[in-house]
Amino acid sequence: MLRFGAPGPGETLAWTALLDGSADRHDGATVTVAGWPVTAGEAAEARYCLLVPEPVCCRGCLPGDPSACIEVVAAMPVPLDGREVTLRGIFRRLRDDPCGWRYRLDGATIVSAPPRLGLSRRHLVAAASLLCWPVASAAQAPDGPTASHAAEAASFLAGRPAIDCHSHAGRVLRVNQDGGHAPFTPLADPMRRGGLAVACLAVVSDSPTHRVTPEGRIRAFREPEPGELGAYVERGFTRLHALVRDQGLRIVRNAADLAAARAETPSVLVAAEGADFLEGDLGPLETAFRRAALRHLQLTHYRVNALGDIQTEPPVHGGLTAFGAAVIRRCEALGIVVDVAHGTEALVRRAAEVAGKPLVLSHTSLTTRPPPYTRRITPDHARIVAGTGGVIGIWPPVSVFPDLPAFVDGIARMADIVGPAHVGIGSDMMGLVGRSALPDYTALPDLAAQLLARFTPEEAAGILGGNYLRVARACLPRA
Numbered sequence: 001m002l003r004f005g006a007p008g009p010g011e012t013l014a015w016t017a018l019l020d021g022s023a024d025r026h027d028g029a030t031v032t033v034a035g036w037p038v039t040a041g042e043a044a045e046a047r048y049c050l051l052v053p054e055p056v057c058c059r060g061c062l063p064g065d066p067s068a069c070i071e072v073v074a075a076m077p078v079p080l081d082g083r084e085v086t087l088r089g090i091f092r093r094l095r096d097d098p099c100g101w102r103y104r105l106d107g108a109t110i111v112s113a114p115p116r117l118g119l120s121r122r123h124l125v126a127a128a129s130l131l132c133w134p135v136a137s138a139a140q141a142p143d144g145p146t147a148s149h150a151a152e153a154a155s156f157l158a159g160r161p162a163i164d165c166h167s168h169a170g171r172v173l174r175v176n177q178d179g180g181h182a183p184f185t186p187l188a189d190p191m192r193r194g195g196l197a198v199a200c201l202a203v204v205s206d207s208p209t210h211r212v213t214p215e216g217r218i219r220a221f222r223e224p225e226p227g228e229l230g231a232y233v234e235r236g237f238t239r240l241h242a243l244v245r246d247q248g249l250r251i252v253r254n255a256a257d258l259a260a261a262r263a264e265t266p267s268v269l270v271a272a273e274g275a276d277f278l279e280g281d282l283g284p285l286e287t288a289f290r291r292a293a294l295r296h297l298q299l300t301h302y303r304v305n306a307l308g309d310i311q312t313e314p315p316v317h318g319g320l321t322a323f324g325a326a327v328i329r330r331c332e333a334l335g336i337v338v339d340v341a342h343g344t345e346a347l348v349r350r351a352a353e354v355a356g357k358p359l360v361l362s363h364t365s366l367t368t369r370p371p372p373y374t375r376r377i378t379p380d381h382a383r384i385v386a387g388t389g390g391v392i393g394i395w396p397p398v399s400v401f402p403d404l405p406a407f408v409d410g411i412a413r414m415a416d417i418v419g420p421a422h423v424g425i426g427s428d429m430m431g432l433v434g435r436s437a438l439p440d441y442t443a444l445p446d447l448a449a450q451l452l453a454r455f456t457p458e459e460a461a462g463i464l465g466g467n468y469l470r471v472a473r474a475c476l477p478r479a
Helices: 015-020 022-026 121-127 135-140 147-158 188-194 228-247 255-260 283-291 322-334 345-354 379-387 404-418 441-454 457-475
Strands: 030-038 045-052 070-079 085-093 103-112 163-167 198-204 210-212 218-220 267-273 294-298 337-339 360-364 391-394 423-425
Touching (some): 147 441, 198 228, 228 283, 283 322, 294 360, 337 360, 345 379, 360 379, 404 441
Parallel strands (some): 198 267, 360 391
16 A cells, blocks of 8 residues: 655646756745656666656666656655556755766655546547547447457458557577576567567667666667677577577568468568667678568667667767668668667658658557657657658556557557557567567457448558558569
8 A cells, every 4th residue: 555745835846847957946845746667677666766857667767867857766666567656755956976977866655646547438438539549439449359359350450451560579688697508588479379470670779778777777888899799689689580490480581472471471671770880880780681570670769779779868960861761762772661669760861851751650658748759759750751652559567558549549549640650569578678569469359340340441450560561562672
């Protein structure tokens, strides 16, 4: 049971005050502030954490700018369950802090932690106009799929390719554990049972340069040694292909493979999250295309690299670099889907100018009130991707979407901005630090049933994979 601090005096602190510096005048005062407590660990509660202005999707999304968060030293355990809390404590403006923090809340107590409310059909209809959701779609949302709806959805999935445009399923990321031979978890079987035809399965390129700081933040802490990330990604591709062989999966190498893929014989489209392994050279890109069957490349991840700036750190390049533009052009010539997830809006805008083919932004969600360094995107950001004919994958962290109906609401919100033809699913399966509203591919029929209640069959089919298929057909080799 939560214990709440006794009411007391104190001004309410707005997050905008941190950004414009006016919070400094509250130094030493008792203040009340609402936000989301986060740490890099997976504990249920903590007395030391960060407070941020909106839910984070994962530990890696903790803000890199100290002005975008408040260090919290609490007098009682603070719950870390993805809910917003209101805290009261002594506000400190830090100077020359050895960890780089700018603000701290000392002796923090919990003022309120509202219970999570499920979104029923009635709540959706009532809230539609306030939250900018399509009223007609909200009115059609069921409280949950029945067994018959799920069965109909499973049949619906069987007749068309469902595609996850961003996944790390099967524990493919355990590159350094047990010499790269750590056991895999089932991937092919959940795909068959859930009706997923293709998973865009991604290795991660920049992991060796990250670490968790004592303050609970994940950041790039050093520059890689020459050739280090290239060697790391090569081991990642080796592990990915071992998973494919181990579970009898197929590899998508061209547009014909992708169009023919079905869940009874599930396939993998090889992807890389972050092009850091290129190290300023286009040669490794061609090698990965030929040897590893790389067909989907995300330009940036959690390290500002030679291609451009990222959402979670201060900009360095002003968007996409000349090398980043060269990578896009070479990807298009080879037949590789270009993914602009994690890139800043400036990067995405320039990428759209350079690209001659549709772009993918594989995993994010919509926000109309973006704090600094969020991984979520604004309507304008989303429209840039849609303007290329591309697709935006919506991801399901419970810190943003607490359950499957809320996830579908998030999909509907993005569809209302860019149109259903530009929305897809990017689950980040086994890449999220916290829980997921889509915990396993066997839940895909439930997701399909709820989409079919909100969209036309053609729109739902597009969101579940047809939209990514359209983009990939324009990008991949034909055969």
